[in-house]
Amino acid sequence: MRITRMRLGNTVRLRRTRAPTKDPDLDARRYTRRRSRSLANATLTVWSYLLDPAFLKGFYDRHRGRGYEDILTFPTVVALTRDALILHRGSALPAIERADERGEMPTCQEAYYAKLRRIRPELSEAFLGEAAQRLAALRPPRPGDRALPASLDGLEVIDLDGKQIKGVAKRLGPARGRPGKVIGGKVLVAYLPRTGSAVAMAAERDGEANDIRLMPRAVPLARARTVGPRLWVADRQFCDLDQPALLSEGGDHFLLRRSLSLGFAADPGRPARESVDARGLRVIEQWGWIGAVRQGERRRYVRQVHLIRPGAEDVYLVTDLLDETTYPAADLLEAYLKRWEIEGVFQKIVEVFHLEHLNRKAINQRPRPKVKKARCSGAHTSVQKLLDAKRKKREESKSGP
Secondary structure, eight states, X not given: XXXXXXXXXXXXXXXXXXXXXXXXXXXXXXXXXXXXXXXXXXXXXXXXXXXXXXXXXXHHHXXXXXXXXSSSXXXXXXXXXXXXXXXSTXXXXXXXXXXXXXXXXXXXXXXXXXXXXXXXXXXXXXXXXXXXXXXXXXXXXXXXSOSSOGGGTTSEEEEEEEEEOOOBXXXXXXXXXXXXXXXXXXXXXXXETTTTEEEEEEEEXXXXXXXXXXXXXXXXXXXXXXXXXXXXXXXXXXXXXXXXHHHTGGGOEEEEEOOTTSOEEEOTTSOOEEEEOTTSOEEEEEEEEESOGGGGGGOEEEEEEEEOOTTSOOEEEXXXXXXXXXXXXXXXXXXXXXXXHHHHHHHHHHHHTTXXXXXXXXXXXXXXXXXXXXXXXXXXXXXXXXXXXXHHHHHHHHXXX
16 A cells, blocks of 8 residues: 545645556456446446336236235335345345344245236236336447447337256256156247347246247237337247238238248249358349248238358348348348347346356255244144144154054
8 A cells, every 4th residue: 555645725635556466467356346336336226226126016906917015115016126136146035134134024935926926927027118218328338339220220129039947956846756857838039139129028937839839929019119110020930921921910010930830932023132242142123922822911022042062051131121222131131140149148138147047056055044933933843733634744754553
């Protein structure tokens, strides 16, 4: 440490400063620690704003449906869940115990798990949408190069992708000791590549459900959070004869990867165009119809962009943006490649909130919950008597006559 003299008006003050070192690595580590503390403080400040109790109370009143609050309020449940994910690597028990020590846990811990279990998926969907709106007011412009080509500036590009929750711990009795893996629920997320944020989500408890089942919920939620016209970008599983009609409502447009199971009939009156992209790969543009003639109104006239990749699977994109001059094929291919950013978002969520630890944590590694006898004494006594009776019966059967 070094002491320096500072003169403020007629007052002389002594200030202690850290003396510079001759070790650049040590200085770099100190600088990194200071930046980390600043980032942590900023993150906690944003959390406090997003999860403001007044906002959470109003949100729950608007979206609770048939749910209700008694002793354990919705803001308290959200705060406990936040602490479990951020501070305790996905474990709720330490978060509950710390809250009880601070006098912020108004009931027993079993009430928290029961409340969390009864939260409807629709409430979670609305929570993501409204929290994303509050966060948008704080978010600075995205740094770096343009997120999307200039030809798409007049469109709000929205990427759609689903995520299945895998590696769920085998905590239910029928699943313990059995081979195979347990799959949780599934979500379909609407992602904005320009801002790098998700704006809407549709959830389904059945993890085996197809993403198409969630489209009627996810698309209206995303439309309510964005301003059109929009360009919906999605993978081949969304390319059938029904989704283009849904995605093109209200003047919106679509850019979908065509599955080879969906036929394409080229328009003989409009010749194909061939070009080369920035990587030297051939690109063929054609206009025509997806679907057979017998499909009637479901048959749709589209523009197909065919990217030929030697040694890899070719990419076929179909879109209702028919003007090749206004919307060049290279720009549409770039917009589709941006769709893969959402996979990075999913991975960040898993890493930041320790979801892999939360999902895969073994049942025998969980600490036994401590029951608060003052508030749950009746239930604790009944359960303890039942366990004692089973243990005694098991010991008698082992000892024999």
